[in-house]
Amino acid sequence: MPRLSAAGPILSCIALSVVFASALPASAQPRPGTPAAQELRRFKRLRVPPRAPADTDVTDTDSRRARGLVALFLGSGQRQRYTAEQTTRILDGMVQETQQLVKWGGAGRQRIEYISPARFKGEIMLINGGRLLNYKPAPVHKVFIGPVPPEEFASRVRELNIAIRDGRIRVALIGSENVAGRMAGIVEIRPPRPNAPFKRLWIDEKTGVRLRNETISPRGATVNTSYFTRIDYDVDLLPRDFGPDSLPSAPYEAILPKSSPLASVQSAQEQCAFTIREPAVPDGYGLAGAWVVRAAARTTVILRYTDGLNFLTLFQSSLVRRPASPLAQPAKLRGGVAHWAAEDRLYTLIGNPRADAFNRLAESLK
Amino acid sequence: MNCSRIEPKLSEYLNEALSAREALDVEKHLAECHPCTLALTELRHTVRLVAAAPRFELSPDFMQRLQERIDAAPVPSRLGWVQNLRQLLRPRPLSLFGATAACVVAVVMFVPRLPMVQAPPQELGAAAHVAAAASQNVVLTASDPLEDIAVANLSANPAAYSEPTE
Numbered sequence: 187m188p189r190l191s192a193a194g195p196i197l198s199c200i201a202l203s204v205v206f207a208s209a210l211p212a213s214a215q216p217r218p219g220t221p222a223a224q225e226l227r228r229f230k231r232l233r234v235p236p237r238a239p240a241d242t243d244v245t246d247t248d249s250r251r252a253r254g255l256v257a258l259f260l261g262s263g264q265r266q267r268y269t270a271e272q273t274t275r276i277l278d279g280m281v282q283e284t285q286q287l288v289k290w291g292g293a294g295r296q297r298i299e300y301i302s303p304a305r306f307k308g309e310i311m312l313i314n315g316g317r318l319l320n321y322k323p324a325p326v327h328k329v330f331i332g333p334v335p336p337e338e339f340a341s342r343v344r345e346l347n348i349a350i351r352d353g354r355i356r357v358a359l360i361g362s363e364n365v366a367g368r369m370a371g372i373v374e375i376r377p378p379r380p381n382a383p384f385k386r387l388w389i390d391e392k393t394g395v396r397l398r399n400e401t402i403s404p405r406g407a408t409v410n411t412s413y414f415t416r417i418d419y420d421v422d423l424l425p426r427d428f429g430p431d432s433l434p435s436a437p438y439e440a441i442l443p444k445s446s447p448l449a450s451v452q453s454a455q456e457q458c459a460f461t462i463r464e465p466a467v468p469d470g471y472g473l474a475g476a477w478v479v480r481a482a483a484r485t486t487v488i489l490r491y492t493d494g495l496n497f498l499t500l501f502q503s504s505l506v507r508r509p510a511s512p513l514a515q516p517a518k519l520r521g522g523v524a525h526w527a528a529e530d531r532l533y534t535l536i537g538n539p540r541a542d543a544f545n546r547l548a549e550s551l552k
Numbered sequence: 553m554n555c556s557r558i559e560p561k562l563s564e565y566l567n568e569a570l571s572a573r574e575a576l577d578v579e580k581h582l583a584e585c586h587p588c589t590l591a592l593t594e595l596r597h598t599v600r601l602v603a604a605a606p607r608f609e610l611s612p613d614f615m616q617r618l619q620e621r622i623d624a625a626p627v628p629s630r631l632g633w634v635q636n637l638r639q640l641l642r643p644r645p646l647s648l649f650g651a652t653a654a655c656v657v658a659v660v661m662f663v664p665r666l667p668m669v670q671a672p673p674q675e676l677g678a679a680a681h682v683a684a685a686a687s688q689n690v691v692l693t694a695s696d697p698l699e700d701i702a703v704a705n706l707s708a709n710p711a712a713y714s715e716p717t718e
Contacts (some may be wrong), residue, residue, distance in 0.1 A: 260697055274702040284706055298702060311690070311701060318694050320705075322688060332691030339695050346698065375698065383696060399700055410689070410703045439686070442691050459579035480568055480575060483592065485590075490692060497699070499692060501685040520706045525682050534685040536707055 252359040252373045253350060255389045259262075260343050263394025264293040264469075266347040270366070270417040272298075276410045276521045288414075289421075290395075294336050295428045314428040315490055321433045330432055348495055356377045363388060365397040366414040377495035383409070383538045393419065401538060407523065409538055440487040447475025447490070454478050460504040463531060466550035467491045467498060468543040493513065498537035505530050517548040528552050555581075555588055562592050566599065 221500055270288045275281065284306050289297040296313040300306040308323035313334055320330040349355040361372045370388035377384060381404045388398035390401040398413035448454050455462050470493040477488040486503040503528060517533070519527035524535045524544065528551055538549065558581045564570050565578045579646035582589050686707055 219661075255591060257717055272702060274685070274700070274706055276703065276706055281655075282706055284702065288704060296701075301592065305580075308706075311705065313694055313701075318691050318701075319688060330687045332688065334691060334694040340699065342696050378698075387698075399698075401703070410691065410706075412700050412702050441688050459576055459583060477688075481684070482564060483596065488688060488692075495698065497693070499685075501680075501681075502686070522688070522703075523682060532681060534682055536685060536689045 229450070240370065246357040249372065252357040255355055255359065255371045255373050255391070255394070256350060256375070257388075258347065258394035259389045259396055261386065261394065263396065266393045266395050266419065267291055267423055268393075268419045268420045269415055269420060269423070270414045271301075272412055274410075274413050277408055282521065287324065289423055290423075290429055291423045291428050292333075293479065294339065295434075297428055301484070310431070310433055312428055312431075312433065319430055320434060321436060326432075327436050329430075329436050329438045330441045331438055332440070333444050345494075355494055360386075362391070366417045368392075368395075368397055370397045375495060377470070377493045379493060380404075380539065382470070382493060383496050384467070387401060388413070390490040402440065402510055403538065404540055441481070442477060442479060447477055449473075449475070451476055451489065454489075458485055458487055460485070460530075462487050462489075463551050464489070465500055465547045467547065468493070468539055469499060470494075496538065498539060499545075501534040501536075502551075503532050505532050515545075521542045524548070537548060558582075558585070558588055559591060562588070562595055566595055577617070629718060 193443070195450050197413055202238050214268045221481075268288075270290075272286050272288050273283060275283045284303065284463055285301045287299045287301060288295075288413045289299075291297075291314075294313060294316070295313070298311040300309040308321075310319075310321040312319040312321075315337050316333060317330050320332075321332065322328055328550040346355065349398065355378070356376045358374045358376075359371055359373050363370055363372060369392075371391050373387045373389060375385045375387065376382075385406060386398075386400045386402060386404050386425070387396050389395070390397055395417070396419065398411065400408050403409050448457075451462055451464055451473065457478040471491040472493075474490045474492040474497065480487045481487065484503055486501055489500045489502075491498045491500075517524050517528075518539070519535070522536060522538050524533075526548065528548075531551070533548075533551060535544070535547070558578055561570060561574065561578055565575060569577075570578065582592065686705065689707065690701050690704045693704040696699050
């Protein structure tokens with residue numbers, strides 16, 4: 187196995203720092219003097235001490251190329267403008283599919299407009315100005331709005347880069363394939379622990395754009411995927427393509443608070459009248475954030491857990507009426523979603539845990 | 553916290569205009585007070601009725617005509633304070649309708665409320681809960697470059713979702 191010189195890791199980290207720093211468009215740069223700006227400056231000055239190469243060091247060519255592709259995806263791939271047609275499928279126990287027109291105006295600017303099936307047709311998702319606006323056509327006829335701060339995105343990019351550098355998230359190049367007329371390297375991204383869902387990305391070798399992605403279950407089955415059937419880089423995208431004015435006129439409804447997520451369940455409990463139940467999450471998962479949301483005079487607590495790559499999100503609210511009798515059927519995960527009632531609580535879980543981990547989680551909430 | 557302090561806050565609570573602490577106090581009281589819970593339900597019903605009321609389009613010259621009518625209205629003559637006092641205390645014959653309306657209001661306000669047979673607040677269906685959670689999850693996934701918001705948006709399928717059986 188070839189040995190890596192001491193200069194290799196240093197040069198790689200400098201390159202990643204430059205890529206990261208240039209990935210943020212001007213509109214997403216934090217204002218000078220703000221905590222986010224200070225955080226960004228600290229990261230730019232981050233100096234990684236050189237590591238002595240070891241026999242067990244992950245230095246093979248495929249891993250280096252995989253890291254390079256992921257860095258390209260997280261960097262210039264986010265800035266590349268394009269329009270595309272995309273198909274999205276969920277394949278866990280049932281098959282659901284949608285087709286969309288995608289417009290990508292750079293980091294923090296997206297438009298997804300649904301073409302089919304009929305019940306999604308006309309739905310639009312916009313990301314712009316640090317917000318996500320999701321227009322749902324009739325009978326809902328509303329625009330749901332939530333915060334997507336650029337600094338959160340940048341922070342996540344930084345976390346991923348550090349986790350990949352440290353080997354906590356493992357990446358490997360497993361092949362190449364033509365997707366929508368473009369050559370893509372296929373990168374497998376695995377979380378720290380075994381027997382956990384992982385991801386595959388098909389990354390355009392020239393532009394860094396993600397052309398296809400899959401989530402794979404621990405047993406090796408694809409549970410969901412999105413892929414481009416057509417992509418066009420030579421496009422003129424207008425600012426109004428991403429503006430709220432481009433949405434049909436409809437009432438707005440905020441679905442998440444603008445404030446940052448709470449760091450602990452205890453902080454959430456201070457804002458909630460009912461006792462928050464904490465689930466037994468799979469090994470390796472930790473709390474990524476908590477939210478307390480009030481809508482229609484109902485309080486919902488959101489607990490979001492991550493293993494560094496995958497997320498489990500539990501929504502719980504108190505029932506107005508207790509169920510008359512215990513549930514006739516246990517909670518069941520289908521298509522990455524489970525919804526059930528237990529005692530005086532209503533739960534929704536979104537994620538892809540293993541079946542046994544999900545059962546333990548549901549049991550812990552009884 | 554007693555009902556007299558909670559009831560004035562119910563409207564703001566419904567509009568989510570209270571601070572987190574105040575909302576928590578209201579919710580704690582509602583968990584133990586049936587009359588206030590009923591009052592909130594009635595308020596919510598009233599809001600829905602008003603929201604569903606027909607809207608009327610104003611003509612473009614509405615404000616101008618209104619201003620003209622205000623300008624054309626006779627200016628009341630200024631009376632001395634004695635005349636104002638006499639005007640205020642002058643007995644006025646009550647119309648039959650007015651008297652009836654006053655009696656109805658008095659009965660409603662002062663006769664103890666009979667227990668109302670009221671349907672308990674309705675639970676949202678499973679599909680609505682899942683759709684709300686899915687919408688929130690889409691926002692949360694949008695901050696992660698490795699996540700797919702199109703998958704997150706497809707994750708819930710209200711048309712195919714079954715209610716948890718009791």
